[in-house]
Amino acid sequence: MKPALSVIFLTTLIGAGQGLYLAYYSAEWFVMLNILPAAQVDYSGYAAGLSFLLLLTGLLASFFHLGHPERAWRAAAMWRTSWLSREVIALPAAMLLILVYALLKMSGNDCLVFMLGENIPISIATLAGFGAVLAVCALFVCTAMIYACLKFLRQWHSPLTVFNFILMGCASGFTLATAISTFARDGRFDYFSGMAVFLTLSALIFRYASLSRNKRLRGPPTLQSAIGVHHPNIRQLSQGAMGGSFNTRAFIHTYGVSVLRLARRGFLLMGFIVPVILLQFSAEASVLFFAIAFASQYLGLLAERWYFFIEAEHPQNVYYQMIS
Amino acid sequence: MTQLALVIDLNTCVGCHACVTSCKEWNTSGTAGPMVDRNPYAAEPTGTFFNRVQSFEVGSFPNTQTVHFPKSCLHCEDPPCVPVCPTGASYKRPEDGVVLVDYDKCIGCEYCSWACPYGAREIDEQQKVMKKCTLCVDRIYDQSLPEQERKPVCVLSCPTSARIYGDIHDPESEASKAINDAGGYQLMPEWGTEPANHYLPRRKVKITVHQEDLQRADNPLRKEDRGPRAPSTRTTLDDSTSW
Numbered sequence: 001m002k003p004a005l006s007v008i009f010l011t012t013l014i015g016a017g018q019g020l021y022l023a024y025y026s027a028e029w030f031v032m033l034n035i036l037p038a039a040q041v042d043y044s045g046y047a048a049g050l051s052f053l054l055l056l057t058g059l060l061a062s063f064f065h066l067g068h069p070e071r072a073w074r075a076a077a078m079w080r081t082s083w084l085s086r087e088v089i090a091l092p093a094a095m096l097l098i099l100v101y102a103l104l105k106m107s108g109n110d111c112l113v114f115m116l117g118e119n120i121p122i123s124i125a126t127l128a129g130f131g132a133v134l135a136v137c138a139l140f141v142c143t144a145m146i147y148a149c150l151k152f153l154r155q156w157h158s159p160l161t162v163f164n165f166i167l168m169g170c171a172s173g174f175t176l177a178t179a180i181s182t183f184a185r186d187g188r189f190d191y192f193s194g195m196a197v198f199l200t201l202s203a204l205i206f207r208y209a210s211l212s213r214n215k216r217l218r219g220p221p222t223l224q225s226a227i228g229v230h231h232p233n234i235r236q237l238s239q240g241a242m243g244g245s246f247n248t249r250a251f252i253h254t255y256g257v258s259v260l261r262l263a264r265r266g267f268l269l270m271g272f273i274v275p276v277i278l279l280q281f282s283a284e285a286s287v288l289f290f291a292i293a294f295a296s297q298y299l300g301l302l303a304e305r306w307y308f309f310i311e312a313e314h315p316q317n318v319y320y321q322m323i324s
Numbered sequence: 325m326t327q328l329a330l331v332i333d334l335n336t337c338v339g340c341h342a343c344v345t346s347c348k349e350w351n352t353s354g355t356a357g358p359m360v361d362r363n364p365y366a367a368e369p370t371g372t373f374f375n376r377v378q379s380f381e382v383g384s385f386p387n388t389q390t391v392h393f394p395k396s397c398l399h400c401e402d403p404p405c406v407p408v409c410p411t412g413a414s415y416k417r418p419e420d421g422v423v424l425v426d427y428d429k430c431i432g433c434e435y436c437s438w439a440c441p442y443g444a445r446e447i448d449e450q451q452k453v454m455k456k457c458t459l460c461v462d463r464i465y466d467q468s469l470p471e472q473e474r475k476p477v478c479v480l481s482c483p484t485s486a487r488i489y490g491d492i493h494d495p496e497s498e499a500s501k502a503i504n505d506a507g508g509y510q511l512m513p514e515w516g517t518e519p520a521n522h523y524l525p526r527r528k529v530k531i532t533v534h535q536e537d538l539q540r541a542d543n544p545l546r547k548e549d550r551g552p553r554a555p556s557t558r559t560t561l562d563d564s565t566s567w
């Protein structure tokens with residue numbers, strides 16, 4: 001497949017935004033449960049605000065993918081059958097709930113709803129935040145299933161795709177959270193950086209698994225079954241178009257093996273190895289290290305998503321054996 | 325339930341592209357139009373087509389055959405392109421099984437083209453919506469056309485009658501009979517999309533001619549016995565002159 005740039009930005013930006021939100025919201029619960037110390041300045045509102053902005057940027061990027069962005073609202077119609085439609089519902093829902101949470105937190109106008117047990121206060125923000133967690137999880141699944149459900153794109157049609165989207169999104173989100181918490185000195189550094197390392201390494205393992213799975217896939221459909229002529233020796237003479245067609249432009253990439261190898265090594269290094277090394281610095285280190293860790297990871301994940309598209313081989317390519 | 329479809333005879337297709345051009349002509353001026361044509365007369369012509377003819381050489385020289393292979397949307401009975409569409413712009417009509425795109429609803433997200441394993445869908449670069457073969461829905465029910473013309477235009481234009489149109493769920497239709505009698509098959513059957521369009525394979529066309537067929541021995545009205553008039557035995561002008 002030809003990589004679709006806007007989709008690459010959409011999936012990586014919302015992944016990081018979702019991960020960042022999950023990082024800060026989970027930290028808030030750990031504070032309430034007295035596992036993490038309470039912070040003097042609570043940054044969760046601002047972190048959620050940033051997460052909202054990431055999701056918004058992703059949403060805007062996605063519009064560039066559409067031929068008719070003004071009709072995008074129609075895409076919510078077929079949620080019963082289409083994962084894309086489900087994503088179109090889950091994304092604004094997550095954005096709305098995260099925004100409510102962020103605004104309540106930032107303005108300090110939160111109010112208590114009830115006490116859970118003796119000493120866990122459940123406020124409106126906590127409830128909205130919990131709704132946002134559900135929406136974020138649904139969004140992760142929907143986004144990944146858009147690709148994983150296409151059974152003819154064999155490289156995508158695997159549970160590994162879903163695990164990868166979730167793990168990479170969370171990993172980049174926790175790395176970003178680490179950077180924020182170094183800056184804010186809110187006592188959540190150890191939790192965030194530890195989780196970021198854990199998630200990045202898990203993502204690496206799962207991505208590696210999908211890379212090796214894709215190396216050993218059952219072949220694409222043969223020309224024999226594509227045109228129904230059962231002869232071992234078939235050569236295409238013409239593809240039915242002279243100056244190319246949508247079929248040759250949308251599904252066939254022309255990158256050489258060396259570019260692909262460079263991209264693969266690049267994303268493994270920038271997206272996983274470099275951030276894990278930089279995350280070893282302690283909380284006292286400059287925030288710059290963690291900002292670089294996130295930047296490197298984000299660029300690495302952009303390259304990873306690009307490669308994810310390149311990797312997928314559309315079965316229709318069998319009809320375009322040569323250009324004439 | 326009706327399932328309209330095309331049956332394409334690879335044995336008779338000569339690859340003349342009459343179906344391609346007539347399809348473009350009909351549809352670019354009809355409800356699906358206009359269909360883009362970039363550089364139509366220049367070096368790299370490209371554009372939107374619902375139907376394309378590809379050519380393949382089968383065998384190794386000198387024992388080869390050229391197979392011309394017309395390719396368009398197969399109107400799958402279990403179309404993978406339909407459920408993925410987020411807007412409902414892509415749909416399969418329950419009454420006749422034709423898979424269509426509603427150009428007013430389509431947002432041009434291209435997701436359906438990822439899902440179709442045959443590459444039968446194309447984004448129209450001007451209108452930015454997904455287009456594909458409509459099986460000439462704007463023709464086949466048109467009461468203002470004479471009955472024999474209520475067929476997809478590619479079927480009417482094919483000079484070798486390589487394209488048969490009909491309801492493949494009706495065992496009495498010409499299309500079903502062709503599938504049953506001539507070994508009609510589906511493309512990439514392993515995907516389970518159940519394409520409605522079928523293809524008829526190449527067959528050996530060989531006739532043994534017997535003398536009695538030529539003589540029409542069993543025909544009471546036969547004229548062979550009379551033969552040409554017997555040559556004259558009388559002297560003619562040719563015998564006495566040399567010019």
Ligand code: SF4
Pocket residue numbers: 396397398399400403404405406423439440441442443444445456517
């Ligand atoms: S051939 Fe492709 S576009 Fe046509 S119905 Fe089948 S899957 Fe859909």
Ligand code: SF4
Pocket residue numbers: 408409410411412413414425429430431432433434435436437453454
């Ligand atoms: S391109 Fe149009 S028809 Fe295809 S999935 Fe998107 S909205 Fe549906």
